[in-house]
Amino acid sequence: MRVLLIEDDRSLADGIATALRHGGYAVDLAVQGREGVALAHAAQPDVILLDLGLPDIDGIEVLRQLRSGGLTSSVLILTARDDLTSKVRGLDAGADDYLTKPFEVDELLARLRALERRAGLSVSAELTIGDVTINLASHEVTRAGEPVKLSRREFTLLRALAERPGHILSREQLEDKLYSWGEEVSSNTVDVHIHNLRKKIYPEFIQTIRGVGYKLGAK
Amino acid sequence: MRVLLIEDDRSLADGIATALRHGGYAVDLAVQGREGVALAHAAQPDVILLDLGLPDIDGIEVLRQLRSGGLTSSVLILTARDDLTSKVRGLDAGADDYLTKPFEVDELLARLRALERRAGLSVSAELTIGDVTINLASHEVTRAGEPVKLSRREFTLLRALAERPGHILSREQLEDKLYSWGEEVSSNTVDVHIHNLRKKIYPEFIQTIRGVGYKLGAK
DNA sequence: GGGCTAAATTAAGGCAGACTTAAGGTTGGC
DNA sequence: GCCAACCTTAAGTCTGCCTTAATTTAGCCC
Incomplete structure (x- = not known):
């Protein structure tokens, strides 16, 4: 688990970093916004702890740059400002959580654990057989990159076959995929x-x- | 987007529920812990707002039951207690965030958006699909830069679809996003x-x- | 090769699902 | 309490798909 801490207050930063390292995290440290953006891309952290009161760039701007650069790490904002608007702006700019200074290390750790828990990646299920790809979520099928328009039954059949490439499926088995109980069909x-x-x-x-x-x- | 609110203070609950409905959420309401656990399984909400001070069961216990029951909804704790320990216990018991009463509706909404984001539904506060942009915070929608005026239901539908571009949502799934339990609709x-x-x-x-x-x- | 069976092909009719429209009903704002 | 916006119903139309079934083609065994 890798954490990037962007915080200009040196002594606070050191304190947090030590606590995190004790907690088993790998910690990178940046004391300026620009440096932080660069490090975020270089180090690919799982979580970024971002102080809003940075000397060079506004923290929210840093966040925006991170997100527009395609970064998907979780971001936890650290801020002395407890005013509502900057919290809301931060969350809307793509932060995942925030913490108001001063805070207890225990709480920071608890929030990190909460962020970790949500590590579920959404895998776009896609089957590929030869030059044919079948996207199960969108029902899109392409053959050599060209989209192929299939009807519902066609898609169902193709999927059934594609789920076990090389295996033979009987007509009966295929019919079972197409029809529910009580709507059996008597033709070809x-x-x-x-x-x-x-x-x-x-x-x-x-x-x-x-x-x-x-x-x-x-x- | 579907929200389950577990809160025993009736008038507060009603207030929150109305605000959320205005915001385009489908809201289910439980005034007791047991009821909440049951509804959570029945309604499969995206987010659960959980008051810690419930009359029948302790809120943390409710949370534990929810999690051990395999529920993956995001949980946001509402609590009058601002003591650190119950916050930390809550987060460790599987809550995703907490909010101390009294709170502003705007902040609640911002936190909800943040939770949705983390649940992997979207990355920022603004969704863009083709030349259409959807601002989740302000409910503004533009198409090729031109503003488009949408009603509440229209916005909710559009958002549901836009959160998973390319994914197919059935009518049933879309209805779930629009309506809370007990106000199902029987038409097109x-x-x-x-x-x-x-x-x-x-x-x-x-x-x-x-x-x-x-x-x-x-x- | 002849006969038989399985599979491929084709086209038409019917139907379910989707679209459209408009008329009440409901809600919320002033 | 009134008005406007919005939401729900429901009925009617449209259309793409599915099934059916009849016919043709291919595969296999003797």
Whole structure:
């Protein structure tokens, strides 16, 4: 866990840094805004502790520069100002939390733990088979970078096949993916949708195993 | 965005709830700890506002039950106690933030926005999708620099979609963002609001995935 | 190669889901 | 307490998709 502390008051900064190191954090220290922005990009910290009262640049401006530079670290603002507006401005400029000076080290540590907890990354689930990508969240499918427009049933079928590339799925299994209980179907729908999929992507993309079912890739 | 408020002081609770609803949140209200735990599971709120001084169970205990029940909503503690220990205990028990009473509604709203941000919903106070910008704090929306006037419901819908650009949200999910428990709606309101949004912005801005839901750009 | 079965192809009809519109109802501001 | 804005309903229209089924093509075994 890496922390970047941007704080111009040297003795306060040293005190915090020591406490954090005791707490098992790796701490980088910057005493000016510009320096802080540079270090943030160099050190890629998990959390940034940002003092609002910096000598060279306004803290909120630093925050803005960090965010517009694409930085995703959590930011905790340290401020002597307890006026509402700068708190609100700070939070709206992309801070995750703030702490008013003076504060107790225990509270700082507690807030850091709270920030750590929210480390859940949202992974955009995407399947790739050959030059075909399937975005599960947006239902977007591309083939060699070109978007392919699929209907609901087509998408469901394709996903079912793409989830187990190389495995053969029978018509029956595929129907199970398409239809819920009590709305079974009595025709060759699966065949038809497979056919349409092949037309939209390319024929060899889906292989037929005669008498068994269909499968993707892994030729 | 859905908020669960657990607060035993009825008039305070009503005040907060009204303010939040104005801000475009769907608000569920519980006046007791047990009730709160139950509702949290039923309503699946994005954020829980938890008063520590509840009549039946201690607030921290409520929090513990919520977390051990696997709930991942962000929790913001409201407390009259400004003593450090209960703050720290709260944060360690899994709260994401706290606010000491009395507080200003503006600050509550700012903290809510900050919580939403951390939950990975958005990175800054302003969302931009294509040439449309959405200011979460002021509720101002512009399209190609031109201001667009949206109603409350329209704004809430747009925000929900904009928080996860490219992701598809079903009508059901969108309704959850608009309505609190017990005020469910049985018509095509979502459709209508989407339609009005499209008229005010432009039709292709919101895409329909037939049989699945709606999504924004990300093209 | 002939016969048989499985799969591919095609097109049409029907329908469910989505869009549109307008009329009440409700709410909030003054 | 009135007015305007906004929200909900509901009905009607539209459209893209799905299913159906009939026909053609391909694969396999003897």
